[in-house]
Amino acid sequence: MSIRISSFSGEIPRLLGRLLPNNHAQLAQNTKLENGGLVPIRRGRYVQRLEEPARTIYQFNDRWLSWPLRVDAQPAPIAANRLYYTGDGAPKIMVGTDVYDLALPAPTGALTIAIEGSETPDPDLEATILYTYTWVTEFDEESEPAPASNELLWSAGLNVSVSGFALPPINRRFNRMRIYRSQTSALGATAFYFIKEMPVQTAPWVDVVDDNTIQEQLPSLEYNVPPEDLTGLVSMPNGMMAGFVGKRLYFCEPWRPHAWPEKYILTTDFEIVGLGVFGSALAVMTTGQPYIVAGTAPDSMTMERLEVNLPCVSAQGIVDLGYTIAYPSPDGLVVVSTSGANLMTRELLSRDDWQRLNPFSFVAGSFAGRYLCSYGFTDSSGIEQRGILIVDLTGAQPFLIRAGDDADGMFTDPKTGALYLLRGGQDIYEWDALAMPFGEQVWRSKKFVLPAPTNYGCILIEGEDTATPEQRETARIRTEAAKARNRELIDTDATGGAINAMPIGRVTFAGSLLTPIEEGQPSFSATVYADGKAVATVYKLNEPVRLPSGFLAGMWEVEIRGNQMVTAISVVGSPSELQQ
Incomplete structure (x- = not known):
């Protein structure tokens, strides 16, 4: 019975080494496992050192931003040079390099209106009118309106003197104001309509009514500023953004990220931990059951609670994998999609093994459609252990890969798919960068248990320089x-x-x-184990090598190390069997 491995896969720790499929590994470390062969992961490319230690990094307009705590940042749905983020105090907007609080102050004092001159309204045609106004920024953000003015009896042909304007705060780049006049419909409904836009001022203004006809209705009447403790910001289709405070889920006005009407609030049964977007749906991860919220507009969002007890234990472990959202729970890695929430590592890791990784510590990102998480825990000897776990969910059989690395933060560039790691709190590296040399991979086969002890006489490792x-x-x-x-x-x-x-x-x-001069020499070795003992180490690719004789063994394993691509392993009784 020969051993032949021609398509390599990763770990399934839940299974005993002897029960693994023939192409899976007891140990897969620093290997890509993307094309069926063994190809090592490249070393990280140094990008930049931050001035201060951080936990969150984000690349905005080719500039690296960082924060010492968890921050959720999203590009604007309306302009390329704006970034919105939560988690660093009150919600913020960044325009270029300038940062402002996202909340827009509104005028607090009501206007005062009166008929201009000494004329009086026609008793047969008179109507009651009111005025209000808003402030507008250079970025076309409009505040909530001021309180309504005093009521005024008015009839056509009369002009109105308007006073009581106030100057807006200088730290939000307000540059104009919009004035609105009320009108009552035949059904008795009163609404404010736009009549005039002018630079901000405090001087009284005369409304020549015949020159300032009513236009669109006041849009910001029900706008509300975002809560100061809003967090978990995500972008959704149709110009929407979402965030949360405690159990309350907020949505902004479409294409108006500064306005968060309270009428759109939805409430969950558990504290919200984080959010993720897939398609037009929103995954809501909580300290209890997850939710899916779907809809095309904030006033039509519907919320469904998924009947699975899979709480999220790390907000930094939530990752967008395309049409699914992955997050760590106490039992394993959960994926939320249109089909619900599924525990994807159920067949990969036991709950005990998963808990030993300390999922509460996960810092995660995505790369080539895979879930990467950095974890840390203290072992029974009191030694801190850190590493990266790569979970591949793209095939019929999920598998794991381990990497000898760690990260305090991760950022996946949505434009290029590149993954960046924050190491030591200050150094940014690009993961598996194209131009960097390969690191050393380790791949150990399953335990091939034979029906009867035997002695293999030859091994051939096939591969190539990659x-x-x-x-x-x-x-x-x-x-x-x-x-x-x-x-x-x-x-x-x-x-x-x-x-x-x-x-x-x-x-x-x-x-x-x-x-030291980096020679860049290829390295490779394959160690053969028989009944758990190393019996031979091979250093040649694509050449049959004889194995030692004089013993029998019932369990055989092969371990590959090096920076070369391995495409197949053959362990046979004699060289002549390789021809078959």
Whole structure:
């Protein structure tokens, strides 16, 4: 019975090593597993160091923003140079590099109106009118209206003197005001209508009524400012945004992110932890059951509670995977979609194994359609353990990959799909960057348990060099730069390599200031285990290698290490069997 692996997959920790499918792994670390072969993940590309430690990063107009706490940021649905975010105090709007509170102050004093001059209204034609006004910013944001003015009896042909205007605050870039006059319909309904826009001022103004005919109805009558503790901001189709406070779910006026009418509020049964958008629906993750909220306008949103007890335990663990939203629960990774909420890691990890990863600590992102989460926990010896878990849900059989990395924050660029990690609170790296060299991957096969002990006599590992042109060019540039730096140090006798030439700790013992040259040599090894003991290590690709004889074993495993692509493994009794 030979062993043949020609399509590689990841871990299913819930199963015993001997029960795994033939192409799955007991250990899959730092390997991509995207094309059926074993290809290592590239090293991270250093991008930038932040001035201050942070937990949230966001790239806005090619500039990195950061905050020391969890912040939810969304680009504006109406302008390319605006960013809206919550979590850093009151909700904010960023325009270019300027930051303002999102809430718009409104005039608090009512206008005073009177008939201009000494004329009086015609008793047969008189009607009662009122006035109000709003402030408008440079960004076309309109405030709520001022309280209605005093009532005034008026008839056609009379002009109205309007006074009591106030100047708006200077820190929100108000530059004009809009004046509204009331009109009552034949059915007795009274509404305000736009009549005039002018620069902000305090001077009285005369409404020449014949020149200022009514136009559109006052749009901001039922606008409300966003709550100061609004958080969890997400963007939805049709110009909507959503956020939450406690159990209350808020929606903004379509295409008006500064207005959050309270009439749109929906209330859940549990405290909301975070939000996610898939299609035209909103996933609402809570401390209890999740919800799906759907609709095309904020006044028609319907809320459905999903009858599964799968609370969300980490807001930073919520990730948009396209038409699904993934989040960590105490029992495993949950995916919310149009079909409901499903525990996707039920067949991958037991609840105990999942709990050992401390899902409460998850910081997550997405890359190539996969869920990546950084986790941290303290083991039984009191040692802090950190790592990254990659969950692939794209195929018929989900699997896991582990990576020797960690992150305090993640950001997936929606334009390029690139994933950025925040390491050590200050350093930003691009994950698996195209031009970076491959790291070392480790992949250990299942335990192949034979019906009777045997001795395999030959192994063939098939593979190829998978370095990209971008990697080769980057390596060449870095090598030439290192050689140039080293030549300058050598020519000036400033290598610091002589005894006592450098302070203790500046260079390693017997070292120097010279930069090591990265040769970029391929590395590869395959270790064969028989009944749990290493019996041979192979360093050659695409060449049959004989295995030691003189023993029998009933359980065989193969472990691959290195930075080369492996496409197949064959373990057979003799070289002649490879031809078959």
